[in-house]
Amino acid sequence: MRRKERIDRGIKVRTEGIYAISSMREILYLLGPRLLLIVGLILLPFILQLAPYWARVVNIMCVYALVALSFDFLANYVGLVCLGGGFFVGVGGYLSAIFNTYLGIPFYLSIPLATVFGAFLCTLLFLPCLPLRGVYFAIVTLMYPLLLTRIIEAFDILGGTNGISGVDSFPNQYVEHYAIIVVLLLVLFGLRRFVNQDIGLVLRGVKDNDQSVRASGINVTHMKALAVFISAGIGCFGGAYLVHLYMWAGISLFALDFSIIPIAAVVIGGGGTLVGAVVGTFILVPLSEALRNLGTFRIVIYCVALTAFIVLKSEGIMVYLQRKYHQFERWVKV
Amino acid sequence: MEGRVPACGWGSAAGGGDASPIRSNRRAGVIVEFLLYGIINSITLSLLSLGFTLVYSISRLPNFAHGALYITSGYIVWLLLNRLGLPYPIAVVIGILATGFIGALIYRFILIRIRGMEISEIIATYAIGLAIIEGLRWGGLRGMTFTLPPFFPGSVILAGVSVDYQRLSIVAIGALTFLGLYLFTHFNKLGLALRGIAQDERAAMMLGIDSDMTAVVSLAIGSGLAAFAAILLLPLGNIVVEAGYSVLIYAIAVCIIGGLGSWGGAIVGAFIIGFAQILTEAFLSSHFQMVVALLAIIVTLLLKPSGLFGKQKELEERV
Amino acid sequence: MSSETILSMRGISKHFGGVQALSDVSFDVKEGEIYGIIGPNGSGKTTLINCITGFAKPDKGQVFFRQKEITGWPPHKIAHVGITRTFQIMRPYYSLPAFKNLIIPLWSPRARKLGGWRGGGKHGDRDTVAVDILEEIGFERDSRVPYKLASTLPTGYQKRLELARCISMRPEIIFCDEVFSGLSMSEIAGMTPLIEKLKMEGVTLIMVEHRLRELFRVADRVMALQFGEKIAEGLSGDVIENKQVKEAYLGSEEV
Ligand SMILES: Nc1ncnc2c1ncn2[C@@H]1O[C@H](COP(=O)(O)OP(=O)(O)OP(=O)(O)O)[C@@H](O)[C@H]1O
Numbered sequence: 001m002r003r004k005e006r007i008d009r010g011i012k013v014r015t016e017g018i019y020a021i022s023s024m025r026e027i028l029y030l031l032g033p034r035l036l037l038i039v040g041l042i043l044l045p046f047i048l049q050l051a052p053y054w055a056r057v058v059n060i061m062c063v064y065a066l067v068a069l070s071f072d073f074l075a076n077y078v079g080l081v082c083l084g085g086g087f088f089v090g091v092g093g094y095l096s097a098i099f100n101t102y103l104g105i106p107f108y109l110s111i112p113l114a115t116v117f118g119a120f121l122c123t124l125l126f127l128p129c130l131p132l133r134g135v136y137f138a139i140v141t142l143m144y145p146l147l148l149t150r151i152i153e154a155f156d157i158l159g160g161t162n163g164i165s166g167v168d169s170f171p172n173q174y175v176e177h178y179a180i181i182v183v184l185l186l187v188l189f190g191l192r193r194f195v196n197q198d199i200g201l202v203l204r205g206v207k208d209n210d211q212s213v214r215a216s217g218i219n220v221t222h223m224k225a226l227a228v229f230i231s232a233g234i235g236c237f238g239g240a241y242l243v244h245l246y247m248w249a250g251i252s253l254f255a256l257d258f259s260i261i262p263i264a265a266v267v268i269g270g271g272g273t274l275v276g277a278v279v280g281t282f283i284l285v286p287l288s289e290a291l292r293n294l295g296t297f298r299i300v301i302y303c304v305a306l307t308a309f310i311v312l313k314s315e316g317i318m319v320y321l322q323r324k325y326h327q328f329e330r331w332v333k334v
Numbered sequence: 335m336e337g338r339v340p341a342c343g344w345g346s347a348a349g350g351g352d353a354s355p356i357r358s359n360r361r362a363g364v365i366v367e368f369l370l371y372g373i374i375n376s377i378t379l380s381l382l383s384l385g386f387t388l389v390y391s392i393s394r395l396p397n398f399a400h401g402a403l404y405i406t407s408g409y410i411v412w413l414l415l416n417r418l419g420l421p422y423p424i425a426v427v428i429g430i431l432a433t434g435f436i437g438a439l440i441y442r443f444i445l446i447r448i449r450g451m452e453i454s455e456i457i458a459t460y461a462i463g464l465a466i467i468e469g470l471r472w473g474g475l476r477g478m479t480f481t482l483p484p485f486f487p488g489s490v491i492l493a494g495v496s497v498d499y500q501r502l503s504i505v506a507i508g509a510l511t512f513l514g515l516y517l518f519t520h521f522n523k524l525g526l527a528l529r530g531i532a533q534d535e536r537a538a539m540m541l542g543i544d545s546d547m548t549a550v551v552s553l554a555i556g557s558g559l560a561a562f563a564a565i566l567l568l569p570l571g572n573i574v575v576e577a578g579y580s581v582l583i584y585a586i587a588v589c590i591i592g593g594l595g596s597w598g599g600a601i602v603g604a605f606i607i608g609f610a611q612i613l614t615e616a617f618l619s620s621h622f623q624m625v626v627a628l629l630a631i632i633v634t635l636l637l638k639p640s641g642l643f644g645k646q647k648e649l650e651e652r653v
Numbered sequence: 654m655s656s657e658t659i660l661s662m663r664g665i666s667k668h669f670g671g672v673q674a675l676s677d678v679s680f681d682v683k684e685g686e687i688y689g690i691i692g693p694n695g696s697g698k699t700t701l702i703n704c705i706t707g708f709a710k711p712d713k714g715q716v717f718f719r720q721k722e723i724t725g726w727p728p729h730k731i732a733h734v735g736i737t738r739t740f741q742i743m744r745p746y747y748s749l750p751a752f753k754n755l756i757i758p759l760w761s762p763r764a765r766k767l768g769g770w771r772g773g774g775k776h777g778d779r780d781t782v783a784v785d786i787l788e789e790i791g792f793e794r795d796s797r798v799p800y801k802l803a804s805t806l807p808t809g810y811q812k813r814l815e816l817a818r819c820i821s822m823r824p825e826i827i828f829c830d831e832v833f834s835g836l837s838m839s840e841i842a843g844m845t846p847l848i849e850k851l852k853m854e855g856v857t858l859i860m861v862e863h864r865l866r867e868l869f870r871v872a873d874r875v876m877a878l879q880f881g882e883k884i885a886e887g888l889s890g891d892v893i894e895n896k897q898v899k900e901a902y903l904g905s906e907e908v
Pocket residue numbers: 650651652653669670672673674692693694695696697698699700701741
């Protein structure tokens with residue numbers, strides 16, 4: 001009988017305490033992966049100047065990554081599985097379009113306003129479903145974006161099926177790129193900090209055992225509302241940005257894509273790591289762009305990949321990579 | 335009046351089409367028409383949701399691929415009819431069996447590994463359904479050219495309201511199906527066993543009933559019922575992939591109103607939504623059919639998550 | 654001072670479907686005492702705690718805390734006024750290390766209002782406070798135990814962690830739902846001083862127990878429940894001699 005044993009690398013153990021860092025190598029060990037992501041993302045628009053089409057894909061990819069982050073945070077740190085990521089995107093997008101076209105607010109104000117108001121609106125609308133558990137919450141949230149789509153269609157409001165066009169675009173390509181890249185990095189590292197803060201721990205407690213959190217004198221509904229607010233804000237920003245990118249807001253913002261692709265990305269990248277959500281999107285979205293001429297077959301690919309990862313109970317790419325990075329394995333006799 | 339057989343009001347549930355059956359005849363038999371089409375619509379909805387309810391009640395699996403299976407079966411029958419030129423009845427039988435088989439395969443190879451993890455079950459079945467639907471669309475199931483012929487062409491005038499035979503046959507067959515199901519589960523040994531499992535899965539497991547086996551069977555039957563509904567309803571409209579989504583939503587709406595896992599509840603739920611849809615259609619427009627269903631889901635879950643007849647008390651859990 | 658009534662129940666009834674879990678239970682608990690609740694399995698002890706701490710709504714009856722009615726309040730509000738509980742089915746925050754489990758009660762509005770814990774500054778580092786509390790309750794500070802994932806802790810430590818969660822709220826009343834069950838004799842012997850220390854600090858303890866001998870050693874007064882009804886109340890020695898209580902426990906090896 002043999003069994004695989006996993007042991008932390010010496011460098012991991014040494015660098016765990018912040019005071020232990022003594023050599024360049026150790027600092028690099030800690031910062032390397034982070035720097036790779038940050039510098040890589042910031043340089044990406046420059047690298048892709050040769051391929052303008054792909055430069056645009058980067059923007060969309062970052063939007064998906066934001067939505068994936070919002071899903072990962074809500075599902076794996078608070079325990080609310082929200083299948084309607086498209087709802088946040090749609091609300092943020094429409095709000096920004098309304099602010100920009102109807103009220104004439106410039107994009108640098110309409111996006112933040114849409115983020116904040118959208119987060120408020122989504123939280124308000126989700127408030128009644130917060131006591132729901134598991135499946136029920138998932139089903140309701142799946143229905144929200146569909147309902148809003150149908151209402152817009154049925155009442156023919158907000159431009160009906162044609163959507164709202166004439167939304168301002170970004171002044172230049174760099175603003176367009178860095179508006180989303182910087183926010184993505186901020187959200188990623190901000191969330192990572194947040195979930196290890198005391199208040200983040202309370203949210204994780206809600207996921208593990210909400211009864212016990214209640215018995216500790218904390219209003220669980222407030223905590224969940226806070227989490228939804230954060231998550232909705234992230235999604236709304238994505239939507240608001242997208243509207244200015246496309247110069248158009250329409251019901252396709254609520255589309256399934258924004259609900260299913262981020263989920264697939266999180267499952268493939270590794271749920272509960274946050275970085276995994278970003279890595280998952282960075283794999284899935286370019287892949288799907290490369291397969292663009294396959295049309296709707298791309299959704300089939302997403303779904304098959306998603307099902308495969310769920311069924312094989314895969315830990316996700318990021319968890320695997322982290323393990324390889326921090327630990328080595330050897331076989332031992334039992 | 336006579337010419338609008340395939341395009342029907344609740345066509346968006348069963349297939350395509352938007353024309354309103356009520357608009358056309360305001361004066362004469364508005365009440366009769368309302369009742370008649372309300373009943374037809376309600377029975378349609380309960381047929382649509384039957385498979386979903388059955389699977390959930392017997393094996394607690396939320397089969398979000400239900401709508402996809404519905405549309406798949408229609409497409410299979412169409413292929414058998416038009417490509418292989420099989421006779422209609424044989425195509426229908428093969429279609430139902432094949433869909434049931436697909437359902438069994440889905441459980442046997444995919445769901446069996448994530449049994450009991452509710453969220454994974456939802457995401458996985460939903461993803462499978464999406465893959466099927468979008469795969470069909472990619473494979474050429476587009477446009478309005480895919481139709482199944484009605485079993486009983488023609489129509490009659492009932493109390494001044496024109497109804498085609500296909501719709502009447504839906505009501506009759508639907509009612510017979512429910513009656514048959516009732517008799518089966520109340521007077522047949524196997525049916526009683528199934529009902530027992532539906533009511534208390536844990537007890538059934540302790541009695542040594544193989545839960546995987548019942549899940550395979552229930553998914554096969556549930557998918558077969560989706561196919562059965564599709565074959566009855568699709569001749570009223572076109573086979574369009576979008577119906578896969580709406581059928582799923584209608585099935586969920588009906589089940590949630592009635593209480594997930596409650597068979598009687600599902601039929602009551604179907605009648606509530608069915609008549610509500612016909613009402614909104616009469617007074618607003620047919621666009622509101624889906625709004626009604628979605629609102630019904632959300633409102634029910636918010637006010638009484640266990641539905642009208644649900645047995646679970648998911649909110650009062652043990653501490 | 655110690656004779657003042659802190660908690661009183663008036664005619665609490667609760668049923669689940671056809672099961673009458675509690676019928677017309679009334680009792681008073683005095684400040685600073687250890688009050689035991691005993692009864693055979695399914696006699697409604699946990700349900701009683703649930704009704705008082707807000708996790709279940711009683712069908713009838715009232716609960717008073719310091720003469721103020723708290724019936725039907727939500728759990729977090731009840732915990733906020735200082736009534737905490739442990740859970741019979743222990744579920745610590747599995748994904749967090751043991752000491753981080755205490756961050757959650759320490760973050761609660763009550764703990765923040767009362768300031769740092771026993772002398773710690775108002776904005777004192779919660780991590781240090783958490784490790785202090787754990788040490789006090791029997792986690793060895795210098796070992797790795799407080800830093801281990803809560804899911805990997807043995808039962809004894811998980812029970813202590815439950816108690817620690819209550820203590821970090823700086824409560825006035827702690828309901829202990831079977832903290833002794835599942836522990837070895839030596840583990841119980843380790844827990845008893847903790848209970849006594851809490852009592853000395855003025856905390857009122859209400860202990861639901863099956864381990865009668867250990868309970869009677871610490872409890873001041875005891876109440877017995879059977880089929881949701883109060884069948885006896887009084888000093889430990891008297892209750893155990895009660896005929897009905899003996900009958901209720903007949904066949905059980907505990908007595
Ligand atoms: N949420 C619930 N739903 C239905 N019945 C319940 C619920 N909670 C408790 N009961 C029933 O109420 C009765 C009392 O249960 P309770 O848990 O209060 O007993 P207990 O005295 O704590 O038992 P034990 O010593 O086993 O912990 C039991 O018959 C139990 O089955």
